Amino acid sequence: MEWLAARTNDGRDPLAGDEIEEFTFEGERFRLMDRQRGIRKPAVLASALAIRTVWRPEGAPRPYEDAIAADGLVRYKWRGDDPDHPENRALRAAMDAQQPLIWFWGVAEALYQAIYPVYLVGEELRQQQFVVATDGLQHLRPTDSPLDEVVRRYLRSETLRRLHQPVSRSMVMLAYHERCAVCSLRHNELLDAAHIVEDRHDLGVAAVRNGLALCKIHHAAYNSRILGVRPDLVVEIRADILEETDGPLLEHGLKGLHGMPLRVVPSSRSQRPDVELLTLRYDRFRAS
Numbered sequence: 001m002e003w004l005a006a007r008t009n010d011g012r013d014p015l016a017g018d019e020i021e022e023f024t025f026e027g028e029r030f031r032l033m034d035r036q037r038g039i040r041k042p043a044v045l046a047s048a049l050a051i052r053t054v055w056r057p058e059g060a061p062r063p064y065e066d067a068i069a070a071d072g073l074v075r076y077k078w079r080g081d082d083p084d085h086p087e088n089r090a091l092r093a094a095m096d097a098q099q100p101l102i103w104f105w106g107v108a109e110a111l112y113q114a115i116y117p118v119y120l121v122g123e124e125l126r127q128q129q130f131v132v133a134t135d136g137l138q139h140l141r142p143t144d145s146p147l148d149e150v151v152r153r154y155l156r157s158e159t160l161r162r163l164h165q166p167v168s169r170s171m172v173m174l175a176y177h178e179r180c181a182v183c184s185l186r187h188n189e190l191l192d193a194a195h196i197v198e199d200r201h202d203l204g205v206a207a208v209r210n211g212l213a214l215c216k217i218h219h220a221a222y223n224s225r226i227l228g229v230r231p232d233l234v235v236e237i238r239a240d241i242l243e244e245t246d247g248p249l250l251e252h253g254l255k256g257l258h259g260m261p262l263r264v265v266p267s268s269r270s271q272r273p274d275v276e277l278l279t280l281r282y283d284r285f286r287a288s
């Protein structure tokens, strides 16, 4: 996991399958991920080391286990339906020993966001799945008490932050070729994956159509309603800002963009900003 942190800017950047295969331990190649199977259980370990979720293109049916359950945690399905399948036993062993696992989450063909460590904190036999908690949440389980609503909400927001956000950030960055949609600035460390409508698609990891790659300044301008994006993908700057006079950032970075179309739009139609979501957001911008 230290190696992954060094390779991924602390979990921010996705890794290609080939890069993941470069890991060595004590001078030997050591596979962290199984490209054929979902579950990686090295022969030298007593329990599973990694799980994997296959990438699916936008619009393809999403597997049930992507969703955050009512308790605020996500699920990982068994391999097949036999509880005694060696891979399911390997997962159970990791759960019983509270061993940390790596979750490789496909964000494009053969490209993975590594989420680590995660812990298996429960098993649901009837649904043939394990309950997965991201780091720091493994000792928190809500009961059915209404008082536990606070715990459930906390688990949900942390699961979004640690699991869904890095995955959706990578997907948005890939769709926009790591450029700001408004000004086409190209430096990953200066870019954010902005939501068009907050939390509306919090279950949809792959909801690139509810995202925009924006540089820090345009993200902040979008959030504070200085900058709006029309449903036909044209940028507008708020009227009072247009009347100001100031240095180059205001003149070129904001005022100069008024009436300009977005400079970067995903090539795949299903990944382009959703008109309905844009309209909702643009109406709020107009209202200000």
Ligand SMILES: [Zn+2]
Pocket: 180, 181, 182, 183, 184, 185, 214, 215, 216, 217, 218
């Ligand atoms: Zn920008």
